[in-house]
Ligand SMILES: O=c1ccn([C@@H]2O[C@H](COP(=O)(O)OP(=O)(O)O)[C@@H](O)[C@H]2O)c(=O)[nH]1
């Protein structure tokens with residue numbers, strides 16, 4: 001079927017178009033950010049800010065990110081109160097590198113040990129709520145490359161400026177580097193080939209999100225603790241759909257952070273990621289399909305195709321506020 005390009009004036013449903021125009025701001029460099037105003041808003045509101053980096057085998061990149069955030073936003077300007085790297089079953093020196101660079105480091109398995117531990121990014125992010133105290137939590141991937149010093153203030157801007165805003169996603173252009181060759185676009189493969197078509201079909205009010213799967217976002221703890229966290233790579237799409245339902249489109253926002261480069265995975269790995277995104281979406285769309293299954297992919301060994309299956313079962317954690325140890329800790333912190 002030939003695709004028909006719809007003129008900009010008619011693009012998106014009216015609610016998505018209004019949201020895109022009203023809730024998209026820009027912070028594509030430090031020069032575009034009024035840091036003093038952010039610091040004043042933080043002081044005025046008494047907002048505590050935690051930054052969380054989920055990290056699995058990121059020893060090459062996590063140290064620079066942590067050192068930059070610590071120096072700029074904890075020591076020079078006190079925009080961040082807490083910087084935590086969640087070591088997600090790393091097999092390299094991620095934890096040591098992050099600690100030496102100035103982060104508090106917790107192992108996923110050591111947080112809420114009575115609830116066990118599961119593999120995946122979603123688990124690391126869910127447990128980060130029990131390992132941090134900020135009123136606002138900022139999430140950044142640990143494999144970011146290039147100058148991302150403006151990401152933290154950029155994500156905080158909408159939250160510190162408007163109490164109605166509950167959750168902010170970064171958006172950016174996404175160059176893609178494969179085997180050392182970088183092209184200016186093409187990143188966000190699961191977003192473009194899986195998440196965006198599904199979200200547009202099932203939740204068209206979310207069509208204005210440029211990077212629905214992006215790994216850089218910030219939210220108020222009071223919202224984040226009330227939604228489940230899908231396991232593994234379903235976490236971003238699950239949070240977006242669940243927060244839409246909890247707080248409504250008007251409480252969501254996005255900020256243009258310019259360009260985002262990161263360590264890219266193989267197509268096969270992203271196929272498994274897409275399987276986890278699909279399983280999460282189907283579950284939230286109320287599908288009775290058996291989405292909780294296996295994804296079988298194929299390699300060719302020179303003679304024949306060899307099947308290889310990975311679990312894409314929907315494995316999620318409940319809203320953190322339902323966890324007794326978390327509530328007791330929050331009560332203790334509230335004094
Ligand atoms: O089991 C996992 C898988 C990933 N990650 C982290 O989640 C972020 C995004 O993961 P990845 O880079 O693998 O995804 P991509 O950005 O390639 O889509 C990175 O900081 C990873 O270290 C994690 O903490 N636990």
Ligand SMILES: O=C(O)[C@@H](COP(=O)(O)O)O[C@H]1O[C@H](CO)[C@@H](O)[C@H](O)[C@H]1O
Pocket residue numbers: 121141174176186187188189190191192213214215216233234235236237263264265270273
């Ligand atoms: O946006 C995407 O399509 C994927 C893959 O990006 P690339 O094709 O490797 O640039 O990356 C994101 O998706 C993951 C699942 O939601 C997130 O966990 C990652 O942080 C994010 O980079």
